[in-house]
Amino acid sequence: MRYFFIFLLPLFIYSCSSDKDKKVDLEVFKRQGEKINVFEANNIFDKEISSKSPLQLNPVQLNKDWVYEHFSSNNFYEHFVYEGKFQDIFKKSIGDYINKNNDSGSLLVSGEFVFFSDEKGRVYKFDIKKEKIIWELKIYESSLNNYPKNIALFLNSNILYAADNLGFLYSVDTETGKLIWQQNYGIPFSSHLNFHKGILYVVNQNSRLYAFNPTDGEKIWSFESLSGLIKPSRSSNISIFDDKLLFTNDVGDITAIDLNQQVIAWTRNILSQNTISNNLIFKTSNILIDKKDVFVSSNNGDLFNFNIDTGEIKWSQNISSIQNHISTDKYIFVLTENGFIVVFNKINGTILWSLNLAKFSKDSKTVPSYYGLLLASNSLYATSSNGDIYKISANDGKYIAHKKINNDLSRAPIIADNKIFILNRSSELIILN
Numbered sequence: 001m002r003y004f005f006i007f008l009l010p011l012f013i014y015s016c017s018s019d020k021d022k023k024v025d026l027e028v029f030k031r032q033g034e035k036i037n038v039f040e041a042n043n044i045f046d047k048e049i050s051s052k053s054p055l056q057l058n059p060v061q062l063n064k065d066w067v068y069e070h071f072s073s074n075n076f077y078e079h080f081v082y083e084g085k086f087q088d089i090f091k092k093s094i095g096d097y098i099n100k101n102n103d104s105g106s107l108l109v110s111g112e113f114v115f116f117s118d119e120k121g122r123v124y125k126f127d128i129k130k131e132k133i134i135w136e137l138k139i140y141e142s143s144l145n146n147y148p149k150n151i152a153l154f155l156n157s158n159i160l161y162a163a164d165n166l167g168f169l170y171s172v173d174t175e176t177g178k179l180i181w182q183q184n185y186g187i188p189f190s191s192h193l194n195f196h197k198g199i200l201y202v203v204n205q206n207s208r209l210y211a212f213n214p215t216d217g218e219k220i221w222s223f224e225s226l227s228g229l230i231k232p233s234r235s236s237n238i239s240i241f242d243d244k245l246l247f248t249n250d251v252g253d254i255t256a257i258d259l260n261q262q263v264i265a266w267t268r269n270i271l272s273q274n275t276i277s278n279n280l281i282f283k284t285s286n287i288l289i290d291k292k293d294v295f296v297s298s299n300n301g302d303l304f305n306f307n308i309d310t311g312e313i314k315w316s317q318n319i320s321s322i323q324n325h326i327s328t329d330k331y332i333f334v335l336t337e338n339g340f341i342v343v344f345n346k347i348n349g350t351i352l353w354s355l356n357l358a359k360f361s362k363d364s365k366t367v368p369s370y371y372g373l374l375l376a377s378n379s380l381y382a383t384s385s386n387g388d389i390y391k392i393s394a395n396d397g398k399y400i401a402h403k404k405i406n407n408d409l410s411r412a413p414i415i416a417d418n419k420i421f422i423l424n425r426s427s428e429l430i431i432l433n
Contacts, residue, residue: 045319045336051353051396055343058328060377066416067155069106069192070324074241074289077326080415082376086389086403088433094133095427096120098148106153106192107423108160109416115160115174117151118427123162125177126429128419135177139170152202154193161214163189163202169217183217185210191236196245196259203236207249209257223257225249239287239294244308246294248284254296256311266311270301283322290327293346297321299337305349315349324412326375333394335382339370341392353397357382357390360402371412374420383409383422389432405430 062081071077095118105117113134114126121144125134140149150165159180160172167189170182191203199220200212211220225247235250244265245257252271257264271282281299288295293314294306299322305314319336326333331352332344339357344350357370361384372382379400380392387406392399410425420432 045340048356049351049354054395064417066109066414070286073194075239075286080376081418082415084433090431093428097426105151108153108155110155116423119148121149137177152192161193163193181217191238194238194240196240201238203247209247237287239289241289246287250282252282268311285322286324288325295325317349326373333373335370335373355397374415376415383413
């Protein structure tokens with residue numbers, strides 16, 4: 001494993017786009033979503049470990065809203081309330097899709113309303129109680145109709161912000177569905193939107209971090225990091241906590257920026273030396289910040305626990321995961337690429353129990369992908385591309401139930417107001433009460 005470790009270097013702020021920025025190639029998006037795997041599976045976790053004693057979990061929290069794509073600015077998921085039993089399932093086809101393999105857009109909830117987008121580039125506001133669309137908005141010219149859109153959304157009060165894989169950044173009035181402002185930066189954005197102290201943050205396809213003014217979408221500053229040859233969709237991740245901003249690029253670097261002092265605090269590379277160095281498709285999990293701890297993993301690397309102030313490694317485990325991780329006072333829950341749920345002691349990285357979800361799948365003809373996790377009412381929830389949602393006891397790792405709710409799931413569920421929400425590949429909204 002190779003690492004780079006840098007302390008407090010000057011932060012170079014760019015006032016305009018570099019000539020090195022490559023403008024969006026629209027032909028790329030016709031092929032978006034195709035799964036390219038150049039990795040040999042180096043870090044396959046394949047052991048089931050029984051729990052020796054029940055875990056002591058944090059108290060549950062009833063949340064009404066899900067306004068960030070990953071729930072919060074630091075990608076920290078609470079222990080939610082969900083008491084449903086997979087019995088009352090609402091499904092409604094709303095949007096359109098172009099490429100069935102493309103995983104696009106965000107899914108947000110605020111009170112009685114759901115906000116999401118489809119591949120045609122429409123953004124929707126949906127009334128949960130009335131089960132109908134309140135408004136829909138499309139900003140793109142007809143010449144862009146045949147290119148799948150991947151729109152990241154962020155909701156702040158009554159304004160919805162959007163950034164997409166064509167380089168558009170815009171804001172929408174959530175009451176009227178009217179466009180407030182629109183900017184086109186010409187280079188695809190490749191991360192979710194994040195927000196801190198009145199500034200919008202997003203990373204583009206060339207691994208450049210941008211800070212935008214949310215009132216008009218004008219650039220405040222930008223910082224360029226290294227970038228690879230292949231530009232996978234959603235290849236970057238941003239996490240912000242206590243005036244520290246951490247972001248990833250597509251060559252395995254994690255950069256920590258002190259926003260107060262305007263300096264790079266540290267940088268690390270988590271890409272294994274065993275991986276192929278050319279034509280590399282590299283993806284990381286969400287960067288989870290829990291106070292002084294940073295947890296991050298990749299599709300061909302280890303799970304790391306860093307110190308947020310220094311970048312020092314507290315511990316690591318050989319495991320492959322690009323899903324969100326769940327942190328409690330004492331534990332870290334991880335969903336691996338091959339469908340294992342693994343729980344670690346947060347202090348030293350010891351594995352406390354693990355469970356293989358794949359053995360509960362009835363469809364043995366295909367190898368599914370797995371998405372999640374959620375921790376809710378002492379249970380863990382994850383979904384699979386086969387259309388299953390799984391419920392596992394978080395206390396001891398025992399299987400509880402799973403149910404086939406669709407044939408084509410492609411992302412992690414979210415929870416708001418005691419309901420589970422899922423958006424599948426074909427833009428069907430699924431709600432489990």
